[in-house]
Amino acid sequence: MASLNKNLNNFFNNNKFLGSFQSFKEIPYSDIKKECCFIGRSNVGKSSLINSLTKTKKLAKTSKTPGRTQAINVFLISEKINMIDLPGYGFAKVSKVARENLMILIEEYIENRDTLDHVFLLIDSKVGIKNSDIDMLDLLSDCSRKFSIILTKIDKISNNHLEYQKKSILSLMQNYKKSFTKIYQSETKKNNGITEIQRSIYGLSQ
Numbered sequence: 001m002a003s004l005n006k007n008l009n010n011f012f013n014n015n016k017f018l019g020s021f022q023s024f025k026e027i028p029y030s031d032i033k034k035e036c037c038f039i040g041r042s043n044v045g046k047s048s049l050i051n052s053l054t055k056t057k058k059l060a061k062t063s064k065t066p067g068r069t070q071a072i073n074v075f076l077i078s079e080k081i082n083m084i085d086l087p088g089y090g091f092a093k094v095s096k097v098a099r100e101n102l103m104i105l106i107e108e109y110i111e112n113r114d115t116l117d118h119v120f121l122l123i124d125s126k127v128g129i130k131n132s133d134i135d136m137l138d139l140l141s142d143c144s145r146k147f148s149i150i151l152t153k154i155d156k157i158s159n160n161h162l163e164y165q166k167k168s169i170l171s172l173m174q175n176y177k178k179s180f181t182k183i184y185q186s187e188t189k190k191n192n193g194i195t196e197i198q199r200s201i202y203g204l205s206q
């Protein structure tokens with residue numbers, strides 16, 4: 001177990017930022033044929049999770065203020081798989097036009113990126129699923145994208161509440177049986193749940 005975890009950490013230690021792109025069309029193609037992405041409402045913890053997975057503090061830029069990530073940010077792991085940090089959706093404080101433009105960027109990426117193997121949809125465990133998440137689930141299902149759910153910030157809720165959230169999400173997933181894969185949980189201060197997500201991404205890369 002310890003050596004497996006060491007291998008995982010070595011895998012994720014080999015990481016590099018490939019760039020920030022305003023459209024899926026701009027992401028360079030390479031021999032890398034594998035890709036996973038992180039999506040979710042603004043401030044749910046997508047960029048923080050990428051830093052936890054790679055055990056770095058600043059690979060992906062994070063912020064207390066929602067709306068930090070404004071483009072498609074690409075991180076290459078061990079020359080094997082791209083991890084994509086997407087902007088958040090559902091943030092009310094940016095202008096309508098800016099919000100629509102970000103949504104187009106996300107949707108076009110999800111619909112068209114042919115190297116995309118798996119989507120991690122992040123849900124704040126304290127907030128639960130919102131209408132904007134349902135819209136995203138419907139998009140993933142319409143595009144036949146395989147996805148997993150990650151319940152984030154579990155340090156903020158009780159175990160009982162966490163179990164409640166998991167049950168209600170699993171029941172909602174009855175509507176998405178063809179695309180839904182698994183549910184994960186995470187918190188990025190003590191890195192709880194991170195190894196399981198690392199394992200899943202490593203599995204995708206092979």
Ligand SMILES: Nc1nc2c(ncn2[C@@H]2O[C@H](COP(=O)(O)OP(=O)(O)OP(=O)(O)O)[C@@H](O)[C@H]2O)c(=O)[nH]1
Nearest residue numbers: 043044045046047048062063067068069088187188
């Ligand atoms: N308590 C707690 N806070 C977290 C956790 N993960 C992230 N945060 C905090 O949540 C805030 C938002 O984190 P980000 O990683 O920037 O969120 P994001 O989803 O990338 O946000 P956008 O780029 O704006 O869409 C920051 O203040 C983080 O410190 C967690 O596991 N627990």
Ligand SMILES: [Mg+2]
Nearest residue numbers: 046047068069
């Ligand atoms: Mg972000």
